[in-house]
Amino acid sequence: MIFLREWDGEEHLYKQLMLYEDGKARSLLDKNEYVPFAEFAPDGEHLYFVKNSKYTETSNNRTQPNGFDIYKMNLGTEDIEQITNMNTVSISSLQVIEDGEKLMYSTSYETSSIEILDLSTGETKTILPESTDYSKAQSPSLSAPRLSPNGEMIAFADVASKSKNGTFQYEIFTMDTEGENISQVTNFSDYAGKPLFFQESNKLFITVDRNFAGRQPDYEYWVVERDGTNRKQVIIEIPDHEEETS
Structure with a gap:
């Protein structure tokens, strides 16, 4: 089972990607890698997730996650492949669709849109x-x-x-x-x-x-x-x- 462990720290909010198996929970990523969404691929052997690449300062002396993209992890080897190169402020959803051939996600910075990414061609449809x-x-x-x-x-x-x-x-x-x-x-x-x-x-x-x-x-x-x-x-x-x- 995959779950997200969330807690509030002195500098920023944490959301860590965790795996629960054989009665034990362990982290799949470092605690400073903020993961708001994660979904299994249909094969059960891979995982798609959204992750930040940095934190930026805010006006209240705290930081917030920024530079989001979508990644894919092989759960057997835990090797990670970066799927998108948006470096965006916000990706606000993630869904694996069409038997794992496409991803649907949404962005919500300034204006909102729904995107469908074809993993084989790299083409994106905006809805x-x-x-x-x-x-x-x-x-x-x-x-x-x-x-x-x-x-x-x-x-x-x-x-x-x-x-x-x-x-x-x-x-x-x-x-x-x-x-x-x-x-x-x-x-x-x-x-x-x-x-x-x-x-x-x-x-x-x-x-x-x-x-x-x-x-x-x-x-x-x-x-x-x-x-x-x-x-x-x-x-x-x-x-x-x-x-x-x-």
Whole structure:
């Protein structure tokens, strides 16, 4: 299992790539290599991930990760291959699609777009909404886009409204891969994001943050039909860890 270990340090936020196997967890990269996204290739032997190349100073005497690109790791040898050469401020999602032949990712610096990279040719297709009227932000954010298993639909989060105090309220939208037929799926009047498609159904798994404007998130998890109907909250109970006694 791959997971991201996150903690806040004196200089910056850390997000370290970790591997859990045989009952033990170990790091795959140094703690200063900030990894916001990682996904297995279909063969289970390779891993694609987003990583920074540097940190830049901010106004509050801290630093933030910068210079992002996409990389590929052979989990057997742990050799790393750099896939892109963007050195960009932000890559805000990553998905392995079409049986590992392509990658879908999004960028969110100044303007947002969805990109599909063909790994064999190196060619990139840019997907933008046909109209920006659906978004109440100055420009669409296209947050956490996810391609459906049949490759016909993209789900993403964007600003659908503003609260009385001016806080953006995000909802889930869908559109086709040409950026057309945009439809709002949810209506939580809060922050709905990180949509995931179920493999063989018309349902989405969604994360809702009830304290989006606050310091500490208050997450809920919901399942909803792709047309917005029949939404149901999923309660996840994590058991207390009990020490083993001999």
